[in-house]
Amino acid sequence: MNLTILGTSSALPTSERFPSAHVLNVHERLFLIDCGEGTQMQLRRHRIRFGKINHIFISHLHGDHVFGLYGLLSTFNLMGRTSPVHLHAPENYREMLLSHLSDFDIRLNFDIDFNPLSGKDPVKILDDKYVTVTSFPLEHRVPSFGFIFREKPGDRNMIKEAIGKYGIPTIRIPAIKKGSDFTTPEGRIIKNEEMTIPGPEPLSYAYCSDTKPFRRLPSFVKGADVLYHEATFSEELEDLALTTGHSTTAGAAATASKAGVKALLIGHFSARYKDVEPLVEEARKTFPATFPAIDGKTYDIASAGEW
Amino acid sequence: MNLTILGTSSALPTSERFPSAHVLNVHERLFLIDCGEGTQMQLRRHRIRFGKINHIFISHLHGDHVFGLYGLLSTFNLMGRTSPVHLHAPENYREMLLSHLSDFDIRLNFDIDFNPLSGKDPVKILDDKYVTVTSFPLEHRVPSFGFIFREKPGDRNMIKEAIGKYGIPTIRIPAIKKGSDFTTPEGRIIKNEEMTIPGPEPLSYAYCSDTKPFRRLPSFVKGADVLYHEATFSEELEDLALTTGHSTTAGAAATASKAGVKALLIGHFSARYKDVEPLVEEARKTFPATFPAIDGKTYDIASAGEW
Numbered sequence: 281m282n283l284t285i286l287g288t289s290s291a292l293p294t295s296e297r298f299p300s301a302h303v304l305n306v307h308e309r310l311f312l313i314d315c316g317e318g319t320q321m322q323l324r325r326h327r328i329r330f331g332k333i334n335h336i337f338i339s340h341l342h343g344d345h346v347f348g349l350y351g352l353l354s355t356f357n358l359m360g361r362t363s364p365v366h367l368h369a370p371e372n373y374r375e376m377l378l379s380h381l382s383d384f385d386i387r388l389n390f391d392i393d394f395n396p397l398s399g400k401d402p403v404k405i406l407d408d409k410y411v412t413v414t415s416f417p418l419e420h421r422v423p424s425f426g427f428i429f430r431e432k433p434g435d436r437n438m439i440k441e442a443i444g445k446y447g448i449p450t451i452r453i454p455a456i457k458k459g460s461d462f463t464t465p466e467g468r469i470i471k472n473e474e475m476t477i478p479g480p481e482p483l484s485y486a487y488c489s490d491t492k493p494f495r496r497l498p499s500f501v502k503g504a505d506v507l508y509h510e511a512t513f514s515e516e517l518e519d520l521a522l523t524t525g526h527s528t529t530a531g532a533a534a535t536a537s538k539a540g541v542k543a544l545l546i547g548h549f550s551a552r553y554k555d556v557e558p559l560v561e562e563a564r565k566t567f568p569a570t571f572p573a574i575d576g577k578t579y580d581i582a583s584a585g586e587w
Numbered sequence: 588m589n590l591t592i593l594g595t596s597s598a599l600p601t602s603e604r605f606p607s608a609h610v611l612n613v614h615e616r617l618f619l620i621d622c623g624e625g626t627q628m629q630l631r632r633h634r635i636r637f638g639k640i641n642h643i644f645i646s647h648l649h650g651d652h653v654f655g656l657y658g659l660l661s662t663f664n665l666m667g668r669t670s671p672v673h674l675h676a677p678e679n680y681r682e683m684l685l686s687h688l689s690d691f692d693i694r695l696n697f698d699i700d701f702n703p704l705s706g707k708d709p710v711k712i713l714d715d716k717y718v719t720v721t722s723f724p725l726e727h728r729v730p731s732f733g734f735i736f737r738e739k740p741g742d743r744n745m746i747k748e749a750i751g752k753y754g755i756p757t758i759r760i761p762a763i764k765k766g767s768d769f770t771t772p773e774g775r776i777i778k779n780e781e782m783t784i785p786g787p788e789p790l791s792y793a794y795c796s797d798t799k800p801f802r803r804l805p806s807f808v809k810g811a812d813v814l815y816h817e818a819t820f821s822e823e824l825e826d827l828a829l830t831t832g833h834s835t836t837a838g839a840a841a842t843a844s845k846a847g848v849k850a851l852l853i854g855h856f857s858a859r860y861k862d863v864e865p866l867v868e869e870a871r872k873t874f875p876a877t878f879p880a881i882d883g884k885t886y887d888i889a890s891a892g893e894w
Contacts, residue, residue, distance in 0.1 A: 317657075347624075347657050347658050
């Protein structure tokens with residue numbers, strides 16, 4: 281599981297920072313989270329395969345999280361896409377998107393499977409072979425949603441010596457890796473735990489942008505390996521953060537600390553901060569394993585905090 | 588007068604080429620022509636002052652010429668703009684723009700003075716101290732318009748020796764530069780031509796994208812110093828160009844040749860061409876003073892063709 285950051289600006293992009301967009305790679309399946317203006321150019325620049333994106337998650341309907349979507353869908357179309365795009369977005373977006381595509385003469389050759397986000401509680405919105413995705417409400421000026429991506433437990437690992445010791449045929453190994461016991465030709469039952477050890481811990485990644493801090497938020501992202509949380513402002517601008525529905529460095533760090541995550545990535549920086557290192561230092565006073573999201577950088581989730 | 592190219596891709600951007608946007612600088616007043624996705628990031632990257640853009644021209648309502656406008660207007664707003672934006676765009680765009688801004692909770696603190704483009708003939712759409720702008724119809728799949736920017740003749744230049752010879756007071760010089768005669772204290776009338784020589788030739792820049800070639804087009808851009816003309820395809824793809832309402836290199840060059848322009852800039856290249864030099868070579872067979880539009884490059888209009 282790895283995460284590539286395509287944009288870390290808030291509403292006002294800078295020469296170094298594009299608007300919000302993340303690509304999470306889970307076993308070579310790509311999840312696009314938010315789609316700010318220029319997302320398709322960033323995907324090209326960082327050589328990310330458009331065809332591997334099947335799910336797009338839109339946190340809320342502010343332009344710096346959405347304005348890249350029209351161009352991206354249009355590009356999918358021109359590239360000959362026919363497989364559906366699963367679009368998870370606030371419920372009123374469906375009509376807006378369709379009318380906008382029609383205004384611009386964009387006739388898609390693929391379906392958009394629209395999954396409306398709504399409600400006040402976490403909802404499991406995707407559950408497949410490798411991963412579950414749960415959305416949860418954030419608190420912003422407009423309805424806004426966070427997402428947590430949880431890898432499913434993988435197969436157990438075989439203990440190599442057990443294969444010879446019990447004479448296990450190759451054909452039985454996949455089932456044993458999934459937890460089956462093994463019966464020898466003599467009828468002896470070998471317990472799974474004698475042949476396998478647990479596989480790697482399943483990983484998780486949580487995305488919270490845009491939001492102000494609120495009481496329930498840590499519970500929604502509890503124990504995530506990596507939490508991305510917006511930190512639009514420095515702690516001295518807490519009043520501005522609250523009135524605009526955003527978080528400060530200290531607010532993001534407090535949520536990370538209460539949630540017990542392994543590492544915190546902060547981003548969605550106001551254009552007033554040319555250098556974001558002081559923001560990271562501020563957050564580290566509350567949550568030491570804080571790192572800056574940087575446009576174009578890829579973060580390995582398994583080595584959370586060793587970046 | 589100089590031109591900065593912000594994007595040269597056609598509908599599908601590449602890692603090197605953003606969608607269409609040009610900035611024409613006429614005496615430090617900036618005219619933005621088309622506004623593809625990422626225009627505001629390109630403006631930042633090339634350090635172009637947002638506040639000097641007062642007129643925006645949209646050639647037609649295809650996304651690769653418009654999708655940067657929402658983000659740019661939103662950014663104007665966040666930067667505290669209060670002066671109006673004069674938006675010249677196809678007539679049905681006004682309602683589309685307003686509904687889209689409202690969908691995204693963008694309340695502008697400045698007015699949009701909307702100037703609808705329509706009709707089958709050239710129309711003078713701007714006439715101020717320094718420049719006139721005329722729009723003219725193109726032939727594309729949807730209503731599409733080109734623009735020609737013509738500098739007004741500047742002041743005449745004083746012949747330095749004449750100032751002493753006729754005893755001309757400083758206070759009279761501005762009027763003489765504008766063409767007045769001068770009466771000496773003795774009542775002798777000095778003709779303007781004895782005191783001045785013509786100022787520099789007024790310059791002109793024409794923008795044609797998207798269009799297929801058509802009979803009247805050369806007359807619309809006759810004698811321009813620089814003609815930017817789309818050349819989406821190589822000449823071998825002429826059938827595709829025609830069915831999609833685009834031009835080939837040869838088509839663009841033929842229009843430049845018939846119009847007697849000084850230099851031709853080609854752009855709006857299909858993503859299939861990684862290297863555009865062969866396209867330039869093709870066009871040069873018909874019109875030798877052809878040059879490629881390159882993202883981020885600035886072209887001095889006065890030295891058309893000496894790039």
